[in-house]
Amino acid sequence: MLRLAQTLNTLLVGALERAFPEAASAARQAGVPLDPQLGPASKPEFGDFQANGAMALARPLRQAPRQIATAIVAQLEADPAFAALCLPPEIAGPGFINLTLRPEVLAAEVARCLADPRLGVEAVAGGGAPVVVDFSSPNIAKEMHVGHLRSTIIGDALARVLEFRGHPVLRLNHVGDWGTQFGMLITHLKLVAPEALTTADAVDLGDLVAFYRQAKARFDSDETFQTTSREEVVKLQSGDPTSRRAWQLLCDQSRREFQRLYDRLDIRLDERGESFYNPYLEAVVADLAAAGLLVSDGGAQCVFLEGEDGTARQAPPVIVRKSDGGFNYATTDLAAIRYRFAAPPEGDGARRVIYVTDAGQASHFAGVFQVARRAGWIPDDGRLEHVPFGLVQGEDGKKLKTRSGDTVRLKELLDEAVERCEADLRRRLAEEERQEDESFIEEVATTVGLAAVKYADLSTNRITNYQFSFDRMLALSGNTAPYLLYAVVRIAGIARRGGANAAGVAFPEPLVFGEPQEWALVRQLLQFDAVILEVEQELLPNRLCSYLFELSQVFNRFYDQVPVLKAEDPARGSRLALCRLTADTLKLGLGLLGIPTLERM
Incomplete structure (x- = not known):
């Protein structure tokens, strides 16, 4: 449209x-x-x-x-x-x-979309400069938990939409593989499990997580341990060979665990952790000093923030170098911004950089973004955006945790979604007295279970918290993944019965529509391109979810009220064309959300 x-x-x-x-x-x-x-x-x-x-x-x-x-x-x-x-x-x-x-204009537009693999969504002219999407970003030596779910799923959906529009996208995983936590962990492991610092996989990741918790407790309560840990960080940052080898072993072990989850969720990422920017930290300090932005405060080097009117802001300064000479997260984030906007080969040459993190980091990024702008690192045509999201809550409205009070591990959450979906599928098959082989059950349970988790997250306005409910997200009615997947399956069945399931099937020329339900579906289908551009600009995947849900509802009303498969009806071919375009739109839209579809459920 x-x-x-x-x-x-x-x-x-x-x-x-x-x-x-x-x-x-x-x-x-x-x-x-x-x-x-x-x-x-x-x-x-x-x-x-x-x-x-x-x-x-x-x-x-x-x-x-x-x-x-x-x-x-x-x-x-x-x-x-x-x-x-x-x-x-x-x-x-x-x-x-x-x-x-005019009706004939709308009908011709439907025919044009049917013949277009992009369904009428134009690609950006010339491809454009790279867009960086920074998302997921777990920490080394920790297991991915439900808190990583939103960043990973939202970031992937935004990257898919931007790629579909034709932007070259760098999907960056800013892994927490540097900083104070490594000083704590290495110091603790030297005492309790020194073999983990010299031998690959000497302890499993679960034990490593337990060791990290012990190290954090000691760091918070033992000043001597705290001092030693900070000295270990400085050694790591300065390239001490023993510290670097221990660090590399810990990173490799965590990285393999992360990749298993990314493969399961069909997430593509290029890892570029905090350590990547270590060689650029000194240049960040030098640039800020040259720009007259650095101020010494208590031995630390800082940049004090300004309000919108240019006056001093009553907010903590951005610490660029700590009093012990070490760097922190803000320094690394500044180095990342500087590198991402810099022209190749010194950087990525991006013109849009998007950070997908929880809303609790909003003030951190506001400060870092301001410093980067005042330092002159962001081009005039550059866009630097924080995409915040709320918490995943339990049905009681509180932060989602296990019964023991621990944060829910992402692997366990995905396992439960698939297991619940499988149990529900087996129950329905038994009620319908349908016989299906185990491979069908496994495929449907896995596809629907993971789709339900993704869609429940993406269909919520990311800015707000959302309540996690397996019962609600696995329901076959309402704005859920199973409802949309079933709509695709239903249309596939209609196409098979109508002989319109082959990709190269010929539809009437011109297409002719007359019923109000047909025109409602036509107009809904032709809004797809506008919705994709809206998501590209506003970075709100829930807008695409709402569109797909409404499209499914409009289609169901059309199919329930208009005879599609009536053999002698001259409108049959045009109506089957609407079925085909609806299925194609749902498949493409769900694909942009990272959700595959099924032919049978």
Whole structure:
């Protein structure tokens, strides 16, 4: 529909300029062209689009909005290109122009989308500069838990949408493989399990996590241990061979565990941990000093933040170098920003950098982003964005934890989703007296179980907390993955019965629709391109989820109320075409959310 909207906007601008040439000339001289203010109609009964520009032109033209709208409509009606695109326009209220696309134009657009593997969604021109999406980011020597779920799933969905639009995307996993936690862990392991520092996989990851907790407890309560740990960090940062070997063994072990979960969730990531930026930390300090931003405070080197008006802000400064000479997370994040925007070969040459982390880090990133801007590292056309998300909560509204009070391990959460889905599937098969082999049961349970977890997260506005409920996310009704997957399966069955399941099947030319349910489905399908662009700009995957859910509902109403498979009905082929485009749209949309579909459930 965006292509039609662009064409219509061009026609409206031309009509405005012909109706009010003096105003158009003045607008061009001012570098601000006349804007017809074209947008989607506020209600279906008003048509497809609504142009509200007459309201804004009333004051400069010193005319009533309805008079201006009448002049614009007169020019439109005299334009053959407009007449071929729209039905006669209508003026509503004080001066709104309601516009309805011709039925044959909408039908031709459906045919065009059917023949297009991208379903009418245009790719960005020229590919553009790389976009960095920084997501997931677990910590070495810790198991991935439910807290990593949102960053991983949201980041992957955003990366998929941006890639589909044609942007070159760097999917970066900023793994926590550096810093104080390693000083603590290495110091503790030297005392309790020195073999873990010299021999690969000498202890399993579960034990490593337990050792980390013990190290953290000692760090918080023992000043001598704390001092030794900090000295160990400095040794690691300065390249001590023994510390580096121990660090590498710990990283490799954790990395293998992370990859098992990424493979299971079909997540692609390029690891570039905190350690990658270690060689660039000195340059960060030098750049900030040269820019006159560094201030010494208690032996540490800091940048004090400014308010929006440029005055000093009452907030903690961004510490760039600690009093012991070591660096911290902020320094690493600054080095990462500097590298990502720098032109190759010194950096990635990105023009958009997106950080997908929990909302609790908002103030940290606000400070780091401000420092990066004041240092001049962000190009004029660069976009630096934090994509915050809320907590995963239990059904009681509290932070999701196990009965023992521990954070839920991600592996166990995924296991339970698949197990519950399998149990439900076996129950339904027994009720229906259906016989299916074990490979079918495993495929459906795995696909639906993991899809349910992903979709429950993505369908929620990421900015808010959401309550995790297996019963709700695995339901076959409502805005859930099983509901959408079942819609795809249902359409696949219709296509098989109607002979339209082959990829190269020919549909009628032209497509012809007449029922209100058909037109409702046509208009819903043609909104897909606008939704994808909205997700690209706003970085809100729930907008795509809402669209797909609504599409499934509109399709089900269409199928329930209109005979699709009636053999002698001349509309049969056109209706099967709508079924095909609906299935293709659901499959593509779910694929952009990282969710595969099924032919049978």
